[in-house]
Amino acid sequence: MKRVVFDRFGPPAEVLRIEDDVPAPQPGFGEVLVRMLASPVNPSDLMYVAGKYGLKPALPATPGFEGVGVVEATGGGPLAWWRKGKRVAVINDRIGNWAEYTVTKARQVVPVPDEMSDEQAASFFVNPATALAMTQDVLKVPRGAWLLQSAAGGELGKMVIRLGYKLAFRTINVVRRREQVEELKKLGADHVIVESDGPIPEQVRKLVPDGVRYAIDPVGGATGAQVIASLSHGGRCLLYGSLSDEPVSVHPRYFIGNDLRVEGFWLGAWAKKQGVLTMLKLFRRVRALMREGVLQTHFAATYPLEDVAKAVEHAAAPGKGGKVLLRIGVR
Numbered sequence: 001m002k003r004v005v006f007d008r009f010g011p012p013a014e015v016l017r018i019e020d021d022v023p024a025p026q027p028g029f030g031e032v033l034v035r036m037l038a039s040p041v042n043p044s045d046l047m048y049v050a051g052k053y054g055l056k057p058a059l060p061a062t063p064g065f066e067g068v069g070v071v072e073a074t075g076g077g078p079l080a081w082w083r084k085g086k087r088v089a090v091i092n093d094r095i096g097n098w099a100e101y102t103v104t105k106a107r108q109v110v111p112v113p114d115e116m117s118d119e120q121a122a123s124f125f126v127n128p129a130t131a132l133a134m135t136q137d138v139l140k141v142p143r144g145a146w147l148l149q150s151a152a153g154g155e156l157g158k159m160v161i162r163l164g165y166k167l168a169f170r171t172i173n174v175v176r177r178r179e180q181v182e183e184l185k186k187l188g189a190d191h192v193i194v195e196s197d198g199p200i201p202e203q204v205r206k207l208v209p210d211g212v213r214y215a216i217d218p219v220g221g222a223t224g225a226q227v228i229a230s231l232s233h234g235g236r237c238l239l240y241g242s243l244s245d246e247p248v249s250v251h252p253r254y255f256i257g258n259d260l261r262v263e264g265f266w267l268g269a270w271a272k273k274q275g276v277l278t279m280l281k282l283f284r285r286v287r288a289l290m291r292e293g294v295l296q297t298h299f300a301a302t303y304p305l306e307d308v309a310k311a312v313e314h315a316a317a318p319g320k321g322g323k324v325l326l327r328i329g330v331r
């Protein structure tokens with residue numbers, strides 16, 4: 001089979017290469033062998049290859065944390081047997097999905113309905129589950145409350161906007177490109193602010209004088225610090241990404257005086273703490289909200305596996321306007 005590998009950590013377009021004609025991996029007990037159909041290029045994949053992610057593989061390694069494929073064989077076990085022949089969303093934090101075949105635990109594949117496209121099924125987990133878990137399970141943003149988010153024009157940011165519109169919490173959305181303002185308002189954003197128009201806390205307090213009770217930030221650096229400085233007394237913020245690759249600097253007096261809670265959120269770690277029933281319920285909610293278009297992903301481009309260098313370059317480009325997908329096989 002064919003797969004993408006990297007032998008050293010570094011810029012993805014430089015270090016990724018195609019390996020042809022390697023044997024397909026073998027599933028162990030409780031595992032499934034999946035013939036991959038497609039996999040998105042997420043920021044976490046790019047950080048993983050760069051050596052900047054929370055998981056560091058032994059090298060050489062294959063990237064690709066999520067995707068869609070068909071279960072071709074199992075290594076035994078009732079759940080694995082039950083999944084055989086099904087088209088499934090594939091979660092893989094072990095040997096990577098950017099390959100014609102991969103192996104993962106049977107409990108990390110989720111059957112998807114026939115009417116769901118390969119593109120949407122490929123992005124079933126990372127962003128939809130994060131948007132839902134952060135706003136509904138961790139922050140539990142109530143109806144009518146304000147949520148501030150940065151990087152709001154990204155695919156996850158747009159899911160949060162549509163969730164807010166559906167579930168009746170209100171969103172203030174920070175973008176770095178003015179042309180995104182109208183697009184996000186059409187999705188249901190209550191307010192969209194452009195970072196270059198002035199300090200975020202000042203712009204936020206013009207809309208909500210006491211500041212916001214809830215915030216989420218995947219950027220860090222000066223943006224993350226300003227998001228935290230926009231919280232109201234008793235406010236809570238989840239830091240869930242490091243797109244700027246810069247530390248967040250906030251004076252401790254600000255936390256103390258305002259009784260703030262700022263926490264990290266990582267879907268993989270959060271999911272490991274949940275019971276099987278909670279995760280099944282989450283998958284059901286994701287499936288329903290994808291069907292309604294709330295947790296849908298927009299794709300900017302599709303590349304074959306051989307063009308992985310072009311795909312990762314495109315995925316890292318500012319203003320790319322959607323996700324980049326690797327097409328690996330056909331149904």
Ligand SMILES: NC(=O)c1ccc[n+]([C@@H]2O[C@H](COP(=O)([O-])OP(=O)(O)OC[C@H]3O[C@@H](n4cnc5c(N)ncnc54)[C@H](OP(=O)(O)O)[C@@H]3O)[C@@H](O)[C@H]2O)c1
Nearest residue numbers: 043130151153154155156218240241243265266267318319
């Ligand atoms: N913690 C978790 O469990 C978890 C799970 C899922 C996702 N995430 C994180 O969520 C973030 C968004 O993911 P995504 O799939 O939505 O990515 P995406 O579709 O690539 O969108 C990224 C967005 O961030 C903006 N952006 C990038 N760098 C920026 C910077 N330095 N300053 C300000 N804005 C910046 C981009 O703006 P332009 O449109 O102007 O380029 C784009 O709107 C990533 O950091 C990802 O790692 C974390």
